[in-house]
Amino acid sequence: MKSSNKTKLGRILLCSSLLGLSLSACSSPSSLIGESFTLEGELPANFSLKAQAHYGVANGCDGGRRQAKSFESGFQDDKQQYRFTIPVSYRDGLCEMRLARVGLFIHGRYGDKDWQQTYDNGGLEIVDKLPEGAPGFDANGILTRQAECTWWFQQSTAKSRLGEISKLLNCNGTGAHLAANELPGKVVRLGFRVNPEETPSYDRRWIETAAGWKPCQETELSERCQTPPVFKTFKMNGRECTVYPNCTE
Incomplete structure (x- = not known):
């Protein structure tokens, strides 16, 4: 092998080695x-x-x-x-x-x-x-x-x-x-x-009874239950109900 070819081969091997080290360092x-x-x-x-x-x-x-x-x-x-x-x-x-x-x-x-x-x-x-x-x-x-x-x-x-x-x-x-x-x-x-x-999601808008929860009728001044409370009806799945969750008492 001519010396010039040996020199080229050495350079290729050296570059390949350095490239491998570089890739290894970058990939770690x-x-x-x-x-x-x-x-x-x-x-x-x-x-x-x-x-x-x-x-x-x-x-x-x-x-x-x-x-x-x-x-x-x-x-x-x-x-x-x-x-x-x-x-x-x-x-x-x-x-x-x-x-x-x-x-x-x-x-x-x-x-x-x-x-x-x-x-x-x-x-x-x-x-x-x-x-x-x-x-x-x-x-x-x-x-x-x-x-x-x-x-x-x-x-x-x-x-x-x-x-x-x-x-x-x-x-x-x-x-x-x-x-x-x-x-x-x-x-x-x-x-x-x-x-x-x-x-209930809000305090003092429903009152719990033995039959279940009953909603209070709001007034002009407040949506909270009054004393004595006045109850109202509500709808559940299309039905008119008075107590939750059973609908009727």
């Missing part, structure tokens, strides 16, 4: 990309959960912007198990995207009409350090939380269904703090249950 941070955690649990019948994961640029690359990924269970007539695999990080071109928070939307339906659905919010906050007293993952890498949802009933003020029973959803215990450096590979187990006792 990407070994973190693709990590995820699992959000799972049980939903009551006629409930659906939507998780919206929000991401921000972590490596300061130009042109990067906040992004979101959504996961949703859908409604079922019976209780159901849900399971979402949520990325902790991923690449978008040259940008490294890191999970910032997960918004939760708990949907419930109490009838077959479009307006007989509502929701409440929750969220998983991603932090560098857990707040004092906040629970962490156990030895098996699981964080278990139990949320409770209560239906708040009221008389609708919408013209199309004036006086008809409508409901709001109020859920407690639907949040958690998660340490960012502990999150990959872990499981957040968030279950939901429904409080069997429904309550």
Whole structure:
């Protein structure tokens, strides 16, 4: 082999070696990309959960912007198990995207009409350090939380269904703090249950009796119950009712 050819070959091998080192150095941070955690649990019948994961640029690359990924269970007539695999990080071109928070939307339906659905919010906050007293993952890498949802009933003020029973959803215990450096590979187990006792959405507009809840007639000065109370009727699924939830006494 001529010396000039040997020189060229040496240069090629040297460049290939340097290129390999360069690619290795550039790709080492990407070994973190693709990590995820699992959000799972049980939903009551006629409930659906939507998780919206929000991401921000972590490596300061130009042109990067906040992004979101959504996961949703859908409604079922019976209780159901849900399971979402949520990325902790991923690449978008040259940008490294890191999970910032997960918004939760708990949907419930109490009838077959479009307006007989509502929701409440929750969220998983991603932090560098857990707040004092906040629970962490156990030895098996699981964080278990139990949320409770209560239906708040009221008389609708919408013209199309004036006086008809409508409901709001109020859920407690639907949040958690998660340490960012502990999150990959872990499981957040968030279950939901429904409080069997429904309550009015406003205080002092309904009075509970042995037969159930009865709505008070408002006056010119107040919508609250007076002494002595004067009761009124309401509508429920097209029926004229005097007591909730049984309609009639």
